[in-house]
Amino acid sequence: MEEKQNWLQWIAERIGWEAIDKAMLTRKVPKVNWAFTLGSTTMFVAIIQFITGIFLTMYYSPSPDHAYDSINYIMNDVTLGWLIRGLHHWGASIMVILVFLHMWRVFYYGAYKYPRELTWILGTFLLLTVLALGFTGYLLPFNQKSYFATQVGSSMAGVVPVIGPYLKRVLLGGNAIGALTLARFYSWHIWFLPALLVILMVAHIYLVFRIGISAPPVFAEEDEEA
Amino acid sequence: MHNVKRAHSPEVSRRGFLTGFILWVSAAIGAIITVPALGFFVSPANKISTAEKWIDVGKLADVKIKSPTAVTFNIKIKDGWVTSETAQTVFIVREDEKKYIVLSNQCTHLSCKVAWHPDKNEYICPCHNGIYDMEGGNISGPPPRPLDRYKTKLDNGHVFILVKE
Numbered sequence: 584m585e586e587k588q589n590w591l592q593w594i595a596e597r598i599g600w601e602a603i604d605k606a607m608l609t610r611k612v613p614k615v616n617w618a619f620t621l622g623s624t625t626m627f628v629a630i631i632q633f634i635t636g637i638f639l640t641m642y643y644s645p646s647p648d649h650a651y652d653s654i655n656y657i658m659n660d661v662t663l664g665w666l667i668r669g670l671h672h673w674g675a676s677i678m679v680i681l682v683f684l685h686m687w688r689v690f691y692y693g694a695y696k697y698p699r700e701l702t703w704i705l706g707t708f709l710l711l712t713v714l715a716l717g718f719t720g721y722l723l724p725f726n727q728k729s730y731f732a733t734q735v736g737s738s739m740a741g742v743v744p745v746i747g748p749y750l751k752r753v754l755l756g757g758n759a760i761g762a763l764t765l766a767r768f769y770s771w772h773i774w775f776l777p778a779l780l781v782i783l784m785v786a787h788i789y790l791v792f793r794i795g796i797s798a799p800p801v802f803a804e805e806d807e808e809a
Numbered sequence: 810m811h812n813v814k815r816a817h818s819p820e821v822s823r824r825g826f827l828t829g830f831i832l833w834v835s836a837a838i839g840a841i842i843t844v845p846a847l848g849f850f851v852s853p854a855n856k857i858s859t860a861e862k863w864i865d866v867g868k869l870a871d872v873k874i875k876s877p878t879a880v881t882f883n884i885k886i887k888d889g890w891v892t893s894e895t896a897q898t899v900f901i902v903r904e905d906e907k908k909y910i911v912l913s914n915q916c917t918h919l920s921c922k923v924a925w926h927p928d929k930n931e932y933i934c935p936c937h938n939g940i941y942d943m944e945g946g947n948i949s950g951p952p953p954r955p956l957d958r959y960k961t962k963l964d965n966g967h968v969f970i971l972v973k974e
């Protein structure tokens with residue numbers, strides 16, 4: 584025990600743990616309720632998505648010939664493949680729900696106001712990134728449902744005035760859903776969007792630490808009591 | 810006096826207890842993810858097929874005595890979600906009218922493919938110059954043991970070998 588403490592202290596001293604601890608873990612927060620944990624919950628699910636997603640790439644094959652079969656292989660042949668895929672599958676929906684709940688909490692308590700506007704703006708980009716991750720991930724199993732969901736989603740991009748048809752071709756990598764679509768959706772899903780998500784999350788949470796969390800608004804009668 | 814003091818400074822503080830509790834719960838959550846993930850990771854390594862199959866590698870009469878002959882055939886392998894055919898080569902070696910053996914062409918050093926050189930009467934491995942005689946015995950170089958031999962049987966003049974699927 585004694586030795587362990589010294590060993591941990593040795594590292595703590597070198598990485599400046601005290602400052603990190605003060606800024607992040609033992610910082611002062613106002614008296615809040617469980618709704619204020621929704622952002623952290625979203626972050627937790629995001630981490631689960633990263634881990635399970637990284638593992639899924641070990642078996643998934645983003646080619647029209649193999650995508651569907653590789654998913655079947657994960658579900659039926661890989662040890663606990665159903666669990667890892669299940670976590671990623673349900674985690675995706677849960678993440679969207681959590682982001683909305685978190686956003687509503689922030690809105691309800693008016694926590695988007697000065698000085699937290701930028702936190703909110705980064706939040707809107709986080710919302711869009713999460714939705715984009717859901718959209719691109721949905722195509723990957725390459726089954727009927729994925730195919731037509733992508734058809735519908737990309738056709739929506741297609742009706743944007745003037746640039747719509749071109750936008751749709753960029754999205755699909757051509758005129759129709761095919762090998763190029765699957766490959767680029769995969770690329771977005773595992774590289775571009777997660778990288779963006781990490782950058783946005785770090786900036787968003789940096790601001791939360793920097794500015795401090797907002798206290799719930801105080802109502803008139805409570806004010807008198809206090 | 811002693812008791813009073815203890816009551817006010819318990820060995821485990823509220824903060825200490827909660828910190829420890831949170832750490833243990835975090836560790837448990839970590840384990841719930843890590844253990845399945847490890848199973849997932851090593852999964853194919855635990856699923857090696859042990860099935861064997863007799864394969865026809867041609868007529869014995871077509872092979873000249875003391876002239877190792879390479880025969881290539883295809884075997885079906887299940888490779889994850891893909892079933893594919895891969896080519897495999899063996900040498901049929903006739904020592905005399907009756908005796909024959911079938912050798913693997915895979916070097917026993919680090920698995921390169923050896924070739925028969927009729928001018929030298931040797932199998933030579935191109936990777937690190939492992940050299941074997943006609944029956945697969947070691948002559949020189951790094952290979953630690955002779956070339957592997959297949960189990961064989963003769964049926965209607967055809968040579969069959971037992972291969973792993």
Ligand code: HEM
Nearest residue numbers: 619622623625626686694695702703706707709710796797
């Ligand atoms: C991946 C998505 C997101 C993650 C991981 C995330 C994470 C967090 C965390 C951990 C907090 C600390 C306070 C709390 O948990 O309530 C927070 C606060 C905040 N978030 Fe998010 N968030 C996300 C999306 C959003 C969205 C979509 C919005 C709004 C458009 C938003 C706006 C805010 C604001 C304004 C605060 C400051 C609240 C305060 O100080 O009381 N966030 N976020």
Ligand code: FES
Nearest residue numbers: 916918919934939
């Ligand atoms: S692999 Fe044949 S000599 Fe090294």
